[in-house]
Amino acid sequence: MSDDLRQRQQLLKIGTARAGRAPAPPAPPLDALFPQAQASEAEATLWLSLGALDLWERSGFLPPAGPSHAAPDPAPPEDLRPCPPHAQAILSLLLGGLYPASLQAEWLRLLQRHGGHLPPRFLPRLLDTATRQPALRAQLLPVLGERGRWLARMQAEWAWAMNDAAGEEASWDTGTPEQRLLALRTWRARDPQAARDALAAAWPSEAPEQRTALLPALGVQLSLADEAFLEAALDDRRKEVRMAAQRLLASLPGSQLGQRMLARLLPLLRVEKPWLGKARIELTLPETHDAAMRRDGIGVSAHPGIGEKAGWVMDMLAAVDPRVWEKQFERSPRECLALAEHSEFRAVLMRGWSLAALRQMETNAASEQQAWPRELALWWVGADIVRREAVPGALLGAIAARFHDNAGGASAALLDALPDDWSGDPELLQLLHRLADQSRDTWTPALTRAFLLRLQAIRPTLMKQGQLGPTQLLLSPFAKVADPAVAAAVEADWRASIKIDSEWRTTIDRFFDLVRLRHEMILSFQEPA
Structure with a gap:
């Protein structure tokens, strides 16, 4: 910014009346273009000169000379299908906030x-969004196309979108x-061994806070x-690192830690x-x-409301595959x-098994791992408010994510287990809210229909009671996960x-508008592209 423009902006803050003077016209050669006929008043002179100087400086700006770079090679041709025009229009609507x-x-x-x-015009916006919101990356990466991966190389913060070894390294x-x-x-998702080797190589030089943050990636x-x-990390000087290693080993079926825990539990x-x-069960x-x-x-961690020795048993149970x-x-x-x-x-056993089931769900997506979470959720639905405390909310959240x-x-069994009138149970209402709010994808038509029937059954009661x-x-x-056709x-x-x-x-209008x-x-997406 020039001194002339800075002085005029200062005069604008003070005011021409308080300053007791009008600004002088701009210096040559801009003065020849200045509309003197319109600047009879001090205020007009100030505003016009400010605008003229600002435009002059912006239009006359020359960027500093830098090293010359060859133009990048063009992006390869796309091998994915184009996006239909109507779908593009809807994405524009969604990006409006x-x-x-x-x-x-x-x-x-x-x-x-x-x-x-993804159409090229949306790439910068969604790459920026996914950079700030990593949860969106799993959906964005498969549809970036060749142009998106080419563009990701142009910005350092978009390196994650290159989705190749070079970008990760x-x-x-x-x-x-x-x-x-x-x-x-x-x-880790692409090459688990190479990623672990890279972490092991950097481990001695990592700060304790970084070791704590990085280890859960395994x-x-x-x-x-x-x-x-992970066994070596059990001896780390940092307590948080040891706890992260303990949690991972406890969720690893067949681990030595799990076998040691089982050996301690069997006599008890x-x-x-x-x-x-x-x-x-006698304990x-x-x-x-x-x-x-x-x-x-x-x-290593306290369990409020549970005795110290009972807490030890809970820690052991949480580290053993419940199967x-x-x-x-x-x-x-x-x-x-x-x-x-x-x-x-009862509370010790239920909570220990719940924590074990949660850990298995966090690291294993296999359907055979779902029997214990399902039965624990069904038990929770039928239990009273005191007994429900034995099942941690995190397990219900993990169930909701896969609902x-x-x-x-x-999932259908959980809906079927609801009592005929569950409107008076605030915890059941919160559970159903969580099932819809934390679900990661659209519900099947059968689940949508079952939920609507459950809601329809208690709607008269809710309306009568206001x-x-x-x-x-x-x-x-529910509007965000329900099968729209159903x-x-x-x-x-x-x-x-x-x-x-x-x-x-x-409320009803908003629900069906979103549906x-x-x-x-x-x-x-069913129309021709």
Whole structure:
């Protein structure tokens, strides 16, 4: 900025009346272009000269000379299908900020199923968005196309989108702590051994805070090949690093840590069948706590409301694959829970098994891992408010994230387990809100229909009692995951049951407006590109 322009801006702040003077016309050669006839007043002179000087400086700016670079090679031709025009128009609407951000991820999934690539005009905007919101990257990467990967090489912060070894290694070597963590996770998904070797090579020079942040990345594609590295991390000087290693080893089926925990537990647990009453699990609390137990994570964290020794048992249970107990007790998961239900240490057993099931879900997507989470969720639905405290909310959140796939019929079974009238149970309302709000994809038509039937059954009660809040709590997230065709089919019936001037009208309108938009979005990918 020139001194002339700076002085005039200062005069603008002071005011010509207070300054007691008018600004002089601009210096040559700009003075010849200055409209003197319009500058009879001091204020006009000031404003006109400010505008003229600003335009003069911007139009006359010459960028500093820099090293010359050859133009980059053009992007290779696309091998994915073009995006249909109507789908592009809907994406423009979604990027306007008036609709939930989750719809952008759904749009990208639909584009991938269509086999298409993102139109070039949207690439910079979505690359920037996914740089700030890493959760969007899994949906964006498959549809970037050749142009998107070519463009990602032009900006250092977009290196993650190159999705190749060179980009990952560059981010790992020179990126910020956040970029290095994301690069390591991506690298693990592509080449687990190479990523672990890179972490092992850098481990001695990493700061304790970085070791704590980076180690959980081994949870991606975790296998017994990582066990030796994690076992060594159990002796790290940093407590948080040791805890991260303990958590990963506890979620690794067949790990030595899990076998050590099981060896400690077997002498403590037994099934008792009294003459009168039902079979139950009897627990003998451990007497001592040694350095080996502490190394494996036993007793390193407090468990409020649970005695110290009972907490040790909970830590052991959390580190053992819960399927072990099916063989040990010769019972199904549901029957194992029934044994715990009649135990004096029910809360310890239920919470320990819940934590173990959660850890297995975090690192293993196999459907055979879902029996214990399903049975624990069903037990939670039927339990009272006190007993429900044994199942951590994180397990219910993990179940919600996978609710859409209905693996083994688990999701449908959970909806079927709801009582006939669950409107008076705020925890069940919160659970259903969580199932819809945290689900990662669209629900199947069968799940959508089952949820609508459940909601339809209690809607008269909610309306009679004037409980608009619970309905809003459920419909708002459900509109983002419901199968649009199934939901749209009940629109006429729902609207007919609501009076035009009812306070419920706005909630119902918002729900079906979003459902119709999602339905239109799905249909837009069925038109020719």
